[in-house]
Amino acid sequence: MIKIVILGGGNVALHLFSALKSDAGISVVQIYNRSIKKLEHLRNEIALTNNLSELVPADIYIIAVTDDAIAGVANALKDREALVVHTSGSASLEDLKPNKRRGSFYPLQTFSKEKQVDFRTIPICIEAENEADLDLLHRVASAISSQVVPISTQQRQALHVAAVFVNNFTNHLYFVGSEICEQNKLSFDLLKPLIKETAQKLEMLDPFSAQTGPARRHDISTLTRHENQLKQENHKAIYKLLSASITTTYGKKL
């Protein structure tokens, strides 16, 4: 039985708890959070604490707090023999410095409070400084996910940037789409099937082959007309830059 303490009360911590608790080989023994109020609904399921000096013994401490808070929480664990990991995409293992056994446990997904997730489909990237710890993390990750990948810190940080492009920036493009709809008294719902299909297409085609549109076709007259149509400066700037980037990708120039 692998004993785990989760530190944090945000979306990653709570989704992780609900995935881990149902595995027979794993026992989540405690959740720590600065504010315990947020976790009251779990009171009957799991031991809770808001006091870092009251943490119970465990094999792994999973720190799922904001990047800025990692070092502070890790410091309270400095005398433990256990493995200490964080769930951050960008923090280095240096942030866990006082600990002897350090690692990371990075689930590559966006978590919302409102939405259940199927952890089996979420890649978990793991990292540790020795084989035994990597094995331990592998056992835990495999218990909840079907895609477990050992990676380096540099790879994890690269994945985190890539995730910003495909998640944060993509969502902002959806927002621009919704603004254009609103400005033209159109329902944003009209764009939703297209948005879904754009994502689903990757099951069949890599994004290089899937590219379509005026920039891909080097259709200068449509590009110019579109730019003139756009009223907001940031829309225009995004339109120009992304069209130029697509054009260059396919060996042409604007």
Next chain:
Amino acid sequence: MIKIVILGGGNVALHLFSALKSDAGISVVQIYNRSIKKLEHLRNEIALTNNLSELVPADIYIIAVTDDAIAGVANALKDREALVVHTSGSASLEDLKPNKRRGSFYPLQTFSKEKQVDFRTIPICIEAENEADLDLLHRVASAISSQVVPISTQQRQALHVAAVFVNNFTNHLYFVGSEICEQNKLSFDLLKPLIKETAQKLEMLDPFSAQTGPARRHDISTLTRHENQLKQENHKAIYKLLSASITTTYGKKL
């Protein structure tokens, strides 16, 4: 029975044919294409021609060719009494000028040769210059789609630009993600669940509320670190511009 001739042999034309042919109230009587070779596989299903002077009589001629070719094809229909429409997101009805009854029939989706589409989920935007023609288009569109929306030319052109943002540009961000993965010896598959979830989230949250990430949090230190991490100039430029646009959207400045 509404008789339809489809003009064009591309993805829109062929997907439209396969959706329309199964409706009892509609009869596709002919497909025209400049090159008939491309359509040989339909030889036993439908009358084919590559000669604009051999078009058979119909109630509606649907021109599903590239924007540049619309006017040429429309010109061959100038003496017909029938309704002539195109499927373009950006062409005006002027391109159908010689015809007396003009309109547009714009399915808002991206079509690939390789992938079947469920037309019922695809919004069809329709436009005509009089009520009777709009009704006729409504009947045809409703036969294959559950979302039919009468719109103006200006609205259609705005939708087309919005579609470039949520489809073409989004796909390019997927491509940037795949480049970052490749440069770091990571499988692009790791990003696919995140990509899917980003699109699916719109079922629950509008894109303004769904926004997350360092730019949204105004987390300057992560933004700076990410920029420094990126090696390719176009990646850096996209990162900066989209982060600035997100930051401004939420009332801050970079």
